[in-house]
Amino acid sequence: MNGAILSDRIQFALTVMFHYLFPIGTMGLAPFIAWYTVSGTRARDANALASAEFLGKIFALNFAVGVVSGIPLEFQFGTNWAAFSVKAGSVVGQPLALEGIYAFFFESVFLGVFLYGRRRVSARFYAFSAIALWLGSWLSGFFIVATNAWMQHPVGYHFAANGRIEIASLRTVLLSPFAFWQYAHVITGALLAGAFVVAGIGSYYLLGRRNEIFGQRFVRVGVIVGFAASLIAIFPTGDRNANEVTRNQPVKFAAMEGIFKTQRGAPEAIIGMPDTQHGRLIDPVYVPDLLSYLAYGNFRASVKGLDSYPADLHPPVELTYYAYHVMVGLGTLFALLAGIATYLLLRRKLYAARWMLWILMLAMPFPYIANEAGWIASEVGRQPWIVYGLLRTSASASPTVVAGETVFTTIGFAGVYFVLGVLFLLLVLREISLGPVERTA
Amino acid sequence: MNTAAFTLLAVFLGAYVVLDGYDLGVGAMHLLLPRSDDERATSLATIGPFWNGNEVWIIAAGGVLFALFPQAYAAAFSGFYLPLTIGLWLLMGRGMALELRGHFANDLWHDFWDVTFAACSTMLALVFGVALGNVVRGVPLDSNGYFTGTFASLLNWYAILVGLFALGALALHGLTFAAWRSAVLATDHAQRLLQYLWIAVLALFAATTWATLRVHPPTIGPILWMAPAAALCALFTVRFARNRALRFAASSVFLAALMIAAAATIYPYVLPSYPVGSGGLTIYDASAGVHGLFAGTVVFAIGFCIVAVYGTLSARSMLRKSDSLDGPSTGAG
Numbered sequence: 001m002n003g004a005i006l007s008d009r010i011q012f013a014l015t016v017m018f019h020y021l022f023p024i025g026t027m028g029l030a031p032f033i034a035w036y037t038v039s040g041t042r043a044r045d046a047n048a049l050a051s052a053e054f055l056g057k058i059f060a061l062n063f064a065v066g067v068v069s070g071i072p073l074e075f076q077f078g079t080n081w082a083a084f085s086v087k088a089g090s091v092v093g094q095p096l097a098l099e100g101i102y103a104f105f106f107e108s109v110f111l112g113v114f115l116y117g118r119r120r121v122s123a124r125f126y127a128f129s130a131i132a133l134w135l136g137s138w139l140s141g142f143f144i145v146a147t148n149a150w151m152q153h154p155v156g157y158h159f160a161a162n163g164r165i166e167i168a169s170l171r172t173v174l175l176s177p178f179a180f181w182q183y184a185h186v187i188t189g190a191l192l193a194g195a196f197v198v199a200g201i202g203s204y205y206l207l208g209r210r211n212e213i214f215g216q217r218f219v220r221v222g223v224i225v226g227f228a229a230s231l232i233a234i235f236p237t238g239d240r241n242a243n244e245v246t247r248n249q250p251v252k253f254a255a256m257e258g259i260f261k262t263q264r265g266a267p268e269a270i271i272g273m274p275d276t277q278h279g280r281l282i283d284p285v286y287v288p289d290l291l292s293y294l295a296y297g298n299f300r301a302s303v304k305g306l307d308s309y310p311a312d313l314h315p316p317v318e319l320t321y322y323a324y325h326v327m328v329g330l331g332t333l334f335a336l337l338a339g340i341a342t343y344l345l346l347r348r349k350l351y352a353a354r355w356m357l358w359i360l361m362l363a364m365p366f367p368y369i370a371n372e373a374g375w376i377a378s379e380v381g382r383q384p385w386i387v388y389g390l391l392r393t394s395a396s397a398s399p400t401v402v403a404g405e406t407v408f409t410t411i412g413f414a415g416v417y418f419v420l421g422v423l424f425l426l427l428v429l430r431e432i433s434l435g436p437v438e439r440t441a
Numbered sequence: 442m443n444t445a446a447f448t449l450l451a452v453f454l455g456a457y458v459v460l461d462g463y464d465l466g467v468g469a470m471h472l473l474l475p476r477s478d479d480e481r482a483t484s485l486a487t488i489g490p491f492w493n494g495n496e497v498w499i500i501a502a503g504g505v506l507f508a509l510f511p512q513a514y515a516a517a518f519s520g521f522y523l524p525l526t527i528g529l530w531l532l533m534g535r536g537m538a539l540e541l542r543g544h545f546a547n548d549l550w551h552d553f554w555d556v557t558f559a560a561c562s563t564m565l566a567l568v569f570g571v572a573l574g575n576v577v578r579g580v581p582l583d584s585n586g587y588f589t590g591t592f593a594s595l596l597n598w599y600a601i602l603v604g605l606f607a608l609g610a611l612a613l614h615g616l617t618f619a620a621w622r623s624a625v626l627a628t629d630h631a632q633r634l635l636q637y638l639w640i641a642v643l644a645l646f647a648a649t650t651w652a653t654l655r656v657h658p659p660t661i662g663p664i665l666w667m668a669p670a671a672a673l674c675a676l677f678t679v680r681f682a683r684n685r686a687l688r689f690a691a692s693s694v695f696l697a698a699l700m701i702a703a704a705a706t707i708y709p710y711v712l713p714s715y716p717v718g719s720g721g722l723t724i725y726d727a728s729a730g731v732h733g734l735f736a737g738t739v740v741f742a743i744g745f746c747i748v749a750v751y752g753t754l755s756a757r758s759m760l761r762k763s764d765s766l767d768g769p770s771t772g773a774g
Contacts, residue, residue, distance in 0.1 A: 064540040067493065068533040072526075074503050078518025079525055082587070085518075089511020090729035094737055097504030101744035104497050109755050112490035121758050164511075166730030170740070398519035400587045409526045416530055423537065427544055 004403040005394060008080045011410040013379075015072055017372055018417045022066030024371050026107075027141050027187060028194020029059045030134040032221065033114075037130035041123055046439035051214060052130065053118075054436035055198070058428060059133075060115055065424050067108075069417065074100075080406060081386075084396035088387050091157050091167040092147055095174065099143035107136030138187060145186050149179035151387050152378070153248045165390060178244045182378075185237040188229050189374060192334060193367035195226035199341075200364035201432055203357035211435045216351055219360070223345055227338035233331055239294070245381075246295045249388060251309045252381035255317045256324035257291055258284075259305040266291040266303035274321045279307065315383040323376035330370040337363060442731075443724040446509045446738045447711065451704040452745065453505050457498035458700055459614075459693045464492040466615020468535060468562025469608060471555060474616065474634060478548060480625055481555055485542065487622040490759050492539055494752065496532070508737045512586055512727040513711040520580055520588025521572060524595060528568045535561035563608065570607025574600030577703055578656045579715035586722050590715075599656050606645040610696060613638050613679065617692045621685040639680050646676065657706055664705040672698035 033055045040048030074096060077085050085092075110132035117126060150156075156172030157165050167173065199222025205215030246253045254260075258269050260279035268291040272284030289299040296303075306314055341360060344350040350357075386393040467488050475484040507514045518525060538558035542551060578599050581590040616635050620627045650669060675698060678691035707713050714721035728734050 060540070064493075064536060067496070068536040071496075071500060071532055072529045074500060074507070075518060075525060075529060077507065078503075078514045079522050080519070082515035082519035085507065085515035086512050086586075089507055089514060090733040093504065093506075093508030093511055093514070093729065094733065097501065097508040097737065097741060098744070100497060100501035100504040101741055101748065104500060105494065105748045105752065108493040108497050109752055112494060113755050113759060116490040117759060125758065160730055164730070167733040167736070169732070170736045398515075398522070399585075400589070401519050401522050405522055409523075412526070412530065416533060420533070420537065423541060427541065430544070 004080075004401055004406045005397045007403055007406040007410050008397045009393070011080060011406060011413060012073075012076060014410065014417070015069065015076065015413055017375070018421070019066065019069040019073055020372065020375065021368060022062045022069065023137075023141065024190045024193045024368060025062030025197070026059055026066055026137045027190035028192070028197065029055050029062070030137045030194075031191065032194060032198055032225075033059055034130045034134040035221070038127050041127040047213060047217075047436075050436045050439055051217060054214070054431070056114060056130075057431050058197075060111065061424060061427055061431070063107075063111060065420055069420065072413070080398055080401065081396050082398035082400070084386055084391065086164065087391055087396070088151075088165045091150060091154070091165055091173060094167055094170055095143045095147040095150070099140055099147075103136050103140035103143055106132060107140060110136060141187055141190070142183050145183040146174050146176075146179045148378075149176060149182045152182070152382055153178040153244070154387055154390055165387070178248065181237060181240040181244050185233065185241045185374075186371075188233045188237050189367070189371045192226060192229035192233055193371055195222045195229055195338075196334075196360075196364055196367045198222035199226055200361045203361040204432065205435065206351060207354060207357050207361065211438070213438065214436045219350065219357070220345060223338060223341045223350070223360070226334070227342045230331065230335040230338050234335060238328075238331065242294070249381070250304050251306065251313055252315055252320065253295070254304060254306045254308075255315050255320040255381055256377055257303075258317070258321045259291070259303055260307060261305040262302065262308050263305065264292070264302045265289040265300050266295075266305075268294065269325075271325070274317050276317050313384065315381045320377055320381040323373045323380065326373040327370050327377060330366055330373070334363075334367065334370070442734055442738065443728055444709075446728065446734050447704070447708065447724045449738055449742055449745070450502065450505050450509060450711075451700065453498060453502035453741075454704075455697050455700040457495075457502050459696050460495040460498055461492070462611045462614045462696055463618040463689075463692075464488040464495055464615070465562050465566050466611040466613065467619055468558050468615070469566055469612045470615050470619070470634070471559040471562065474619060474626060474631060476630075478551055481551070482543070483623055483625045484619055485539065485558075487619060489539070491756065493536075496536070505737070505741055508741075509729050509734055510711050510722070510724070510727040511729055513722045516582065516586050516588055516722060516727075517576070517580075517712055520590070521575070521595065523592050524568055524572065528565060528572075531561040531565045531568065535565065566608040566611045567604045570604035571595065571600045573607065573703060574603030576712060577603070577653065577706055579710075579713035579721060582712070582714040582721060586727070599652055602645070602649055602652055606642075606649045609638065609642045609645050610699070613642050614689075614692045614696060617679060617685070617689045621689045627685065636680075639676075643676060646672070653706065662705060664701065668698045668702035668705060672702065 033052050036048045036052035036055065039045065040052060077089075077092070077096075110129040113121060113125070113129040114133055117129065121129075150173055153176065154165070155176045155178075156167065156169040158168045160166045173179075198218045202215045202218025202220075202222055205211040206219060242253070245256075257266075258272060258274050258281050259266055260281075265288065267286035267288045269281055270285045270287060272281035272286075275282050292301040292303055293299045295301065306317070337359065341350060341356055344353050344356055382388060384392050384394065386396045467484060471481065471484065475481045503514075506517075534557050538554040538561065542554035542558070544550075575595050575597075578597070580588055581594070583589045613635070616631065616638060620631050620635070672695050675691045675695035679688050679695060682688050682691060709723050709725075710721045711724055711727050712722040729737065
């Protein structure tokens with residue numbers, strides 16, 4: 001095993017988790033920008049266009065930091081994970097290159113039009129650029145998730161004579177059901193986060209009794225979309241995604257749910273702390289038989305526990321378990337919260353319900369936590385494999401790069417990202433405090 | 442098929458050099474050409490809508506290399522570990538400078554990002570040149586195709602020469618772009634800078650051509666003399682043409698011809714081994730396999746055409762009103 005593997009893994013975790021905060025922002029905000037731009041253009045509603053422009057500024061900041069923090073990821077496959085790239089690059093490189101060529105160009109070209117073109121291009125083309133931004137960001141997400149889905153559940157490949165994994169069908173790789181459900185869940189998560197950001201900013205304005213026209217718009221749209229997204233995140237996307245994992249990665253499933261022993265009528269652990277030494281949960285709260293039902297649609301179905309698999313195929317149980325439970329727990333709370341807010345909205349009480357606006361404002365960061373936690377469960381749960389069942393993480397790092405180099409660059413990335421993060425927060429908070437520019441049409 | 446894939450890769454890289462080249466060049470000249478705060482803001486506004494799209498070309502080129510020649514991607518990127526990582530930090534610093542400078546109307550804030558932008562752009566041009574120099578010269582590879590040299594071995598005289606040449610050529614490219622896009626910058630000062638820089642680039646071009654013939658014994662082929670000849674013609678057009686748009690076009694042709702010459706020099710290797718003649722990774726043994734190469738080349742080539750069409754169309758619609766230099770709606774400009 002390569003001595004640099006630990007810092008390689010820490011570096012990738014650090015860079016990918018930092019990076020992912022920003023695509024959540026772009027994929028989550030893009031639909032709102034498109035909606036405001038198109039409806040504002042059609043109805044000649046100056047305030048809708050001002051809303052789009054305001055969210056566009058936040059989008060642009062997310063996009064800029066997303067780009068600069070995303071480029072290192074593509075390069076890291078070569079710099080830090082050269083053995084993986086040699087072995088699996090024939091497959092993994094395809095969707096990554098497609099992302100650059102088919103989605104990223106689209107997004108960045110039309111972002112340029114959207115930000116700079118308000119007075120340079122026709123109103124129609126301007127509205128189109130907002131839709132293109134949405135399409136581009138969501139397509140970009142698809143190719144990246146398809147890459148990851150292949151690493152979770154490899155399909156459409158064959159082994160070449162030299163032992164490398166070669167792509168046999170690009171279609172199979174892109175259109176696998178695993179990729180579809182994973183993508184659907186990921187994009188719903190981003191939409192949920194975007195909706196909570198919009199509702200949170202709106203609540204901030206209403207609570208401060210400023211920009212109230214925009215505050216009401218943002219709260220209304222954010223709450224409705226947030227409620228819908230929180231339901232879709234649970235069913236069908238979350239449920240189908242979990243089914244794919246149950247079927248294709250049963251060890252990960254057992255670790256996520258904290259099931260140590262194979263059993264009929266497996267219970268769903270709501271809380272509890274995994275104790276890997278004795279193979280049990282400490283202080284658990286169970287719903288009896290529920291897990292068997294969720295996994296197989298049958299309360300008496302047998303669920304395989306970690307004891308069914310050799311220990312060297314177990315992922316790190318604690319992290320996988322907690323990350324999964326944080327995601328599911330928060331997801332349930334989001335549905336509840338957005339549900340109550342929607343009820344208040346329909347009763348026309350929401351804008352005056354300061355307690356609810358406070359909750360909505362403070363809830364802003366939590367969908368980000370849920371999104372990141374979901375990825376931790378997915379990625380840590382995939383261990384010890386980098387490509388599930390085909391290639392181990394431990395055999396994937398660059399053979400010529402030593403720990404001294406990767407520790408150095410990891411520290412460097414941490415420093416650069418700290419500065420980036422501070423600058424980003426400074427500028428986003430500034431944009432929010434400046435607020436949208438009200439127009440009298 | 443392997444040759445087609447190699448050509449496609451060269452096209453993506455060439456597009457990157459020509460397109461991001463001008464905004465890198467504008468960056469390298471950022472402290473020299475525009476001299477007041479307003480002029481610097483104007484200069485940045487000329488590349489504002491485009492630099493991001495331009496930079497996508499390196500992401501796309503990296504993806505194409507990864508997908509079509511994974512082994513070369515792995516060997517080159519892990520071999521150039523430190524310079525590449527530092528290059529990434531420079532790209533990040535540059536992107537931040539471009540995006541953030543306009544957010545506060547404050548000289549302190551502007552100074553900081555102006556210097557960051559200029560320094561990162563200059564060093565990036567050097568780093569890219571040094572990397573290209575090493576690829577042309579070849580790098581020490583072991584029998585598994587992994588890099589066996591050190592960071593210091595990448596800083597050989599040939600690579601440094603190519604690095605300086607790249608810096609000069611991109612600065613010239615940026616200068617022709619700035620002079621074309623902005624009347625504010627088309628001053629006598631700019632003309633003088635252009636003259637000096639042009640002489641330096643001509644001298645570096647001659648030196649690099651000579652050096653390349655030394656480190657890489659010439660292979661016979663029409664492209665190998667046609668491309669440098671085209672580059673030379675283009676370089677003279679840059680200096681003597683009257684039309685500013687034509688100058689920029691000629692500068693683009695100059696860079697493209699150089700990239701063609703570089704690609705033709707190393708072909709059929711993707712990553713030659715040093716010393717020359719000791720083999721290396723060819724377009725056959727580094728490739729992604731039959732289906733990968735075929736599907737990738739076809740799908741990426743189609744994508745390239747689509748991008749070329751809408752990229753050109755939207756660039757034209759954005760350039761129409763070039764002189765009303767309204768900054769991005771994100772900032773004060």
